[in-house]
Amino acid sequence: MTTTAPETKTVFAAEHDVPIPYMQRTRDYYRALGFSPYRWAHFVDVPFTPLRTPLTRARVALITTAAPFQPEVGDQGPGAPYNAAAKFYKVYSVPAESMPDLRISHVGYDRLHTSAEDIGTYLPLARLKEAVAAGRIGALGPRLHGAPTNRSQRVTIEIDNPELLRRCREDGVDAAVLVPS
Amino acid sequence: MPRFLFSDFPLGNSAGRPFDVASQAETLELGLQLLERAPAARTTMQSPLRWSADASWKLDYLDLAKLTPEKISERRREFDVVKAVAKTKREAS
Numbered sequence: 001m002t003t004t005a006p007e008t009k010t011v012f013a014a015e016h017d018v019p020i021p022y023m024q025r026t027r028d029y030y031r032a033l034g035f036s037p038y039r040w041a042h043f044v045d046v047p048f049t050p051l052r053t054p055l056t057r058a059r060v061a062l063i064t065t066a067a068p069f070q071p072e073v074g075d076q077g078p079g080a081p082y083n084a085a086a087k088f089y090k091v092y093s094v095p096a097e098s099m100p101d102l103r104i105s106h107v108g109y110d111r112l113h114t115s116a117e118d119i120g121t122y123l124p125l126a127r128l129k130e131a132v133a134a135g136r137i138g139a140l141g142p143r144l145h146g147a148p149t150n151r152s153q154r155v156t157i158e159i160d161n162p163e164l165l166r167r168c169r170e171d172g173v174d175a176a177v178l179v180p181s
Numbered sequence: 182m183p184r185f186l187f188s189d190f191p192l193g194n195s196a197g198r199p200f201d202v203a204s205q206a207e208t209l210e211l212g213l214q215l216l217e218r219a220p221a222a223r224t225t226m227q228s229p230l231r232w233s234a235d236a237s238w239k240l241d242y243l244d245l246a247k248l249t250p251e252k253i254s255e256r257r258r259e260f261d262v263v264k265a266v267a268k269t270k271r272e273a274s
Contacts, residue, residue, distance in 0.1 A: 017236035019189055019227070029243040033257045048183050048222035055217050084266035089274035109193030113238045118199040127196070127209045136213065150271070175216055179195055 041153050053138075053174045061141040061173040063164060064123055065149050065180045066102035068092060076105040078117035089150055091163040093143040099125060100144070104181040107149055122181035141171040147178070184219040186212045188228045191238060197230075204230055 003012050073085040083105040094100040104116050131137045145167050168176050197205030215226050
């Protein structure tokens with residue numbers, strides 16, 4: 001699939017071997033299904049705070065979009081079809097000490113090429129704990145926090161995000177790593 | 182977005198490759214380096230990790246060319262069902 005640049009021995013990557021243009025593909029797909037184009041939220045001004053505490057002494061929060069397993073709402077296992085009943089609509093928090101049972105059947109991951117069989121692909125909690133044990137990070141926050149994948153941008157911006165920030169402050173963390181699934 | 186690590190893996194693998202601790206650890210480490218060193222808002226880093234030598238999996242994501250008009254109508258009906266389920270759940274929350 002690779003090609004050679006004209007008159008050279010330089011090998012180019014295949015033309016499609018670039019980051020998937022997710023926004024364009026999604027826009028085209030839902031337009032073909034008959035929906036009006038989705039308007040993504042983006043901003044002229046983006047806040048930025050440099051990390052002021054060395055990471056080796058910092059306390060870090062993990063924020064995930066994965067959902068707590070709910071036995072009563074159907075298949076949420078590896079490769080499960082999209083399961084809207086497994087969605088959640090309120091910020092939740094669970095202790096970071098043990099490994100929570102969190103799944104991603106409620107979001108549109110790539111079900112053709114992956115299966116969400118290993119929680120480590122969407123929840124880096126074990127890897128974060130190893131980083132703490134190795135002294136790379138000072139500590140983890142006492143809880144990890146769940147961010148709802150609500151289709152209402154108003155609810156995300158006005159309700160869920162301030163609640164996540166409030167909980168991070170309550171936990172006294174210096175930084176948050178948000179891992180969407 | 183203040184800082185963003187882009188992992189060019191099929192969606193669902195933002196924290197690394199399945200059952201590959203080294204891949205997951207490297208992904209986290211890149212994210213941590215970004216947290217420490219990003220000079221300004223919107224700093225984006227692309228992970229050098231590759232999902233597979235052959236990149237043809239990237240062509241499959243929401244590929245309309247592979248769908249017949251009948252299949253598109255079926256997807257629309259499925260999506261309407263999913264939205265109704267989600268709405269019921271949201272209103273009950």
